[in-house]
Amino acid sequence: MTPCPPDTAPSRVLVTGGAGFIGAHLCRALDAAGHTVVALDDLSTGRRERLHDLPRTRLVVGDVRDRDTIAHAAARCDAVVHLAAIVSVPLCDAQPDIADAVNRGGTARVLQVAEAAGIRRVVFASSAAVYGSADVIPQHEDLAVAPLSDYGAHKADGERLCAAATRRGSLAAFPLRFFNVYGPGQSDDGPYAAVLTAWNDAIRAGRPLRVDGDGRQTRDFVHVDDVVHAIRLALGAARRHAGHPLNVGSGNATAIGDLAAQLCAWAGHGAGTVPGPPRRGDVRHSVACLARVRRALAYTPRVSLPEGLRPLLSLPPE
Numbered sequence: 001m002t003p004c005p006p007d008t009a010p011s012r013v014l015v016t017g018g019a020g021f022i023g024a025h026l027c028r029a030l031d032a033a034g035h036t037v038v039a040l041d042d043l044s045t046g047r048r049e050r051l052h053d054l055p056r057t058r059l060v061v062g063d064v065r066d067r068d069t070i071a072h073a074a075a076r077c078d079a080v081v082h083l084a085a086i087v088s089v090p091l092c093d094a095q096p097d098i099a100d101a102v103n104r105g106g107t108a109r110v111l112q113v114a115e116a117a118g119i120r121r122v123v124f125a126s127s128a129a130v131y132g133s134a135d136v137i138p139q140h141e142d143l144a145v146a147p148l149s150d151y152g153a154h155k156a157d158g159e160r161l162c163a164a165a166t167r168r169g170s171l172a173a174f175p176l177r178f179f180n181v182y183g184p185g186q187s188d189d190g191p192y193a194a195v196l197t198a199w200n201d202a203i204r205a206g207r208p209l210r211v212d213g214d215g216r217q218t219r220d221f222v223h224v225d226d227v228v229h230a231i232r233l234a235l236g237a238a239r240r241h242a243g244h245p246l247n248v249g250s251g252n253a254t255a256i257g258d259l260a261a262q263l264c265a266w267a268g269h270g271a272g273t274v275p276g277p278p279r280r281g282d283v284r285h286s287v288a289c290l291a292r293v294r295r296a297l298a299y300t301p302r303v304s305l306p307e308g309l310r311p312l313l314s315l316p317p318e
Contacts, residue, residue: 012036013235014074016064016110017083018057019046021186022125022178025224026081026231031056040064040073040084050185064106070113079121079235082110085154089129092150103154111165111173122162122173123234126245128220130156130177133283137253138220140289141177141245148283159245166243174234174242179249179288183224183308195256196221199263200312208271209264213278215257220249220287223303233297241296249288250301259305267313 013030017023018039023046030037037057042064051057062069064084074080085103086092092099107124114122129152130145145156155177162173182196199209230248260273293299 011078012038012076014038014040014077014080015083016040016070016073016080016106017046017085017125019043019048019050019059020083021183022181022224022227023081023083024050024185025183026083026228027051027054027057029228029232038073038077040070042084045187063102064109065101067109067113070109071117074113074117074119077117077119079123080110080114080119081123081125081231081235082107083125085125085151087127087151089149089151092154096150099150100154103151104157107154107158107161111161111171115165115168115170118170120171121235122165122171123231124158124162124173124175126159126175126177127152127155128177128179128247128249128286128288130159130245131283131286137285138251138287138289139247141247141292163243172239172242174237175245176230176234176248177245177288178227179220179222179247179286181224181227182221182312184312186224196309196312199260202271203263203267203269203313206269206271208274209260209269210276211257211260211273212276213256213282215260215273215275216255217282218253218255218285218287220252221254221305221308222249222288222301223308225303225308226250226301229302230293230297230299233299237297244292244296246293246296246299247288247290248293248299249290250305251288251290252305253285253287254305263309263313266310 018027019041027037027039031054040060060073086099130147131139132146132148134143147153159175162175166173186197202209
């Protein structure tokens with residue numbers, strides 16, 4: 001794990017989705033820094049065992065659709081990091097009412113509870129999905145949001161709720177737009193960089209790596225340690241930066257086909273790659289402009305893609 005910024009006196013932080021992929025990494029970092037952590041998770045995709053060895057972290061099993069559950073978990077907390085969401089685009093499409101209630105409704109309830117409880121700081125997990133198929137590369141926060149999916153629309157609405165809550169003055173809300181997050185503990189059906197986990201499984205099984213489309217589509221892969229670092233910076237950031245979305249990525253565009261070929265070379269994987277059909281609605285290019293987040297949070301990504309991927313493949317460092 002990369003070093004994190006120095007912390008002030010230990011505080012009590014509620015992490016919704018705390019037993020999920022990003023949430024568990026965040027809880028571990030906060031716990032190690034001396035914070036008391038309350039992880040709220042319905043365990044639909046989160047896993048209890050991710051948190052079992054954290055002495056300062058308590059798991060509350062519950063649903064962000066229930067205001068009383070959030071209020072119970074948030075009692076005596078100084079800050080909230082809201083990660084809980086249905087993040088699968090196909091699942092959002094298949095169950096739109098449930099997804100709307102969890103994603104849009106859950107964010108509204110978290111903000112309402114935080115305001116009522118006098119919690120002064122909320123960090124909200126938004127997504128690069130709000131950009132849709134924006135032609136401007138790299139994507140910067142002043143671009144108009146144009147999500148292609150319900151999931152992206154939920155995140156865009158969450159950003160607007162954060163802006164409104166910040167304008168009301170009772171709290172400072174920081175929406176962070178995560179790009180393609182990857183790292184240890186990620187499931188192969190996860191929403192962020194699941195292609196990397198699927199390829200890793202294929203390499204271990206001796207199967208070819210499937211590359212959808214022509215392979216020239218690009219993504220911005222950001223290591224989960226860098227995402228945790230950005231969240232912790234936001235927890236201590238100046239209020240004047242609140243209410244405005246901030247990109248969290250690596251700032252580097254990686255072509256999917258090139259990455260598959262590089263993984264095969266690193267692993268000595270003779271099965272190579274196999275083409276797959278283009279995915280419907282797939283964004284062609286995605287890469288974060290980091291100028292604003294550097295100014296607001298002094299955020300700089302620290303884990304390069306080769307450095308982050310090689311341990312996942314159990315390969316020695318270069």
